[in-house]
Amino acid sequence: MALIVQKFGGTSLADPERIRRAASRVQKAVQQGNQVVVVVSAMGHTTDRLLAQAEELCERPSARELDMLLVTGEQVAASLFAIALQAHDVPSVSLTGALAGIRTEADHGNAQICKIDPARIHAELQQGKVAIVTGFQGVTEQGDPTTLGRGGSxxxxxxxxxxxxxxxxxxxxxxxxxxxxxxxxxPSAQKIEFLTYDEMMEMAVLGAVVLHPRAVETAKLHRVPVIVRSSFHDGHGTQIGMEPKRLQSVSEGV
Ligand SMILES: Nc1ncnc2c1ncn2[C@@H]1O[C@H](COP(=O)(O)OP(=O)(O)O)[C@@H](O)[C@H]1O
Ligand SMILES: N[C@@H](CC(=O)OP(=O)(O)O)C(=O)O
Structure with a gap:
């Protein structure tokens, strides 16, 4: 049994129908015998909308209040995702950054993850549940919510x-x-089958927003094999690692 993390970005969760389709991807991975942790971003342009609302009220809202506001976007997506899975009898639970044990520095709006205590997630997986974790957020030692910077999921x-x-x-x-x-x-761009962490980092720094540079840095540091692939279509996607391996995205069957 493999433990895998599947992250869904905002565009892939823009409305209930897309959440349902993403959830059916997760259901398939569970049916194939995997333990799955899902990480979600906020639905569609939610983060931009929340920021615009704050700016309507105040030219320069405080970073702490912006974080309190922005974390709600991912929380809505996570609970709807859990509801979509439960509708198909897939046991699941949504967890905020705090519940998932993601501790950060108190640098609101651009917080770095300093520690993760995965005990709660492991306990949920042990009970046969899919854990759906809010991306882009964590919690300070004092219990205040933080965000990791745009694209932080x-x-x-x-x-x-x-x-x-x-x-x-x-x-x-x-x-x-x-x-x-x-x-x-x-339109003439070519899909790449495999990239080393360093090659992906170069592209991310040059503006390939498909994967955040800090995520690439973390992947390289901990040697995490990464696949970038479509939320809705089968296919190999792009593998990112030390060297090409026979990794397959879960949609093709591990
Ligand atoms: N080199 C690249 N390869 C693939 N996608 C890229 C590249 N550069 C920029 N992109 C853009 O990245 C987008 C996906 O990233 P993002 O919008 O952050 O997605 P998500 O909402 O899933 O987090 C794609 O829609 C694509 O337009
Ligand atoms: N919702 C946050 C976090 C994030 O990573 O979003 P996405 O995965 O949709 O880029 C943002 O818009 O920045």
Missing amino acids: DTSAVALAAALGAELCEICTDVDGVYTADPREV
Whole structure:
């Protein structure tokens, strides 16, 4: 039995129908005998909308209150995801960053993860549940919510995979892998089968937003095998690691 982390980005969770489709991906991975930890981003443009609402009220809202506000986006997505799984009789539980044991520095809006205590997640998995964890957030030693900076859910997913000793971290998104250039901007861009951590880091730093640089850094540090793949279509995706291995995305059957 493999323990895998599957992260779904905001575009893949933009409405209840997409959440249902993402949940059916997770259900398939469970049926194949895997223990699954799901990491979710906020639905669609929720984070932008919340930020705009705060800015309507105050030109420069405090970083602490912005964090209190923004963490709600991922929490809505996580509970809806759990509800979607439960509707198909897949036992599941949603967990905030705090419940998932993700401790960060108190640098609101750009917090670094300093420690993860995976005990609660392991306990839920042990009971046969899928654990759905809110990405992009953690909690300070004092119990205040923090966020990791825009695009931070990729980092949450990779850091959790490292802390849990997961076999694989799948980044499920709205493209079917990492391309030589943004496929939405450059139609002739080619999909890449395999990238080393360093190659992926170079691309991420140069603006390939498909994987956040901090996530790549964490993956390299802990040697976490990563696959970037489509949330909704089968296929190999792009493998990121030390060297090419016979890893398959879960949709193809591990
Ligand atoms: N080199 C690249 N390969 C693949 N996608 C890229 C690349 N550069 C930029 N992108 C963009 O990254 C997007 C996915 O990242 P993001 O919007 O953060 O997704 P998510 O909502 O799943 O986190 C794609 O829609 C694509 O337009
Ligand atoms: N919701 C946060 C975190 C995140 O990582 O989102 P996404 O996976 O959709 O890029 C943001 O918009 O920055």
